[in-house]
Amino acid sequence: MTVRDALNSAMREELERDKDVIILGEEVAEYDGAYKMGFAGIAVGAAMAGLKPICEFMTFNFAMQAIDQIINSAAKSSYMSAGLVSVPIVFRGPNGCSAGVAAQHSQDYGAWYASCPGLKVLAPYSCEDCRGLLKSAIRDPDPVVHLESELLYGQSFDVSDEALSSDFLLPIGQAKVEREGKDVTLVSYSLGVGTCLAAAEELSKLGISAEVINLRSLRPMDEETIFQSVKKTHYLVTVENGWPVCGIGAEICARVMETDTFNYLDAPVLRVTGADIPMPYAQNLERASYPDTHNIVTTVKMVKNIQ
Known part of the structure; x- marks a missing residue:
């Protein structure tokens, strides 16, 4: 199984499992503009209203245009409302170096997001990581940043029967x-x-x-x-x-x-x-x-x- 297939299968299973899980982002439907700030804001609002959005960025370099929604709205709302407002949202997409895309599309934002209270930040390596962590992120009641490597998308890994189970989860915060x-x-x-x-x-x-x-x-x-x-x-x-x-x-x-x-x-x-x-x-x-x-x-x- 490739990392790309592992991510897609995890999302498909969670969409089938829970009707409140939705996907927003680029390349979901016909291209009408790269409105990161807009769809990230819609996703955060949807999470506050009870849905469980997966907000996909074509690259986390583009997520800088939506940083206010991630850092201020998603990460801080639970704290500022004394836990009354939950924001169960996953921000996912490629992060870090890629091939031939130069300075503005090869940045690693792991340390940036990991410094922010209110966010959980995941950085998977293998297919097992991607399936187990992404499914846990989708089911988590708090905002999660899921940082993927574009250079790993096509890489294949052996996957156990346990990891292929639709109920397979990996605990967040465990190396x-x-x-x-x-x-x-x-x-x-x-x-x-x-x-x-x-x-x-x-x-x-x-x-x-x-x-x-x-x-x-x-x-x-x-x-x-x-x-x-x-x-x-x-x-x-x-x-x-x-x-x-x-x-x-x-x-x-x-x-x-x-x-x-x-x-x-x-x-x-x-x-x-x-x-x-x-x-x-x-x-x-x-x-x-x-x-x-x-x-x-x-x-x-x-x-x-x-x-």
């Missing part, structure tokens, strides 16, 4: 250890998980056993899974395709430093991130602007002081 290891912890989300798994395979050839954690959820973040892994491996490298400043890796570093997990580190935490620049259009520069397997392997060797 997954994709690969167990004992020498270093690699933490990432979405597209970065695949890069970490490839790097772990390369590291194994060097005799380094890397544990790979798939965050799945950026807010709430499953810090306990990270802490337990670091206490076992004593080394931590975070990986993300977004910018380094105020990123997810920086947040993980802070949380490790603020707890007793810091005492278990044998070296400083290192981050592997996207370049701190707008995404270039030229293919060679684009490829150099987000992490690859070599970057991660080099960083692990650095943190473990291996020449």
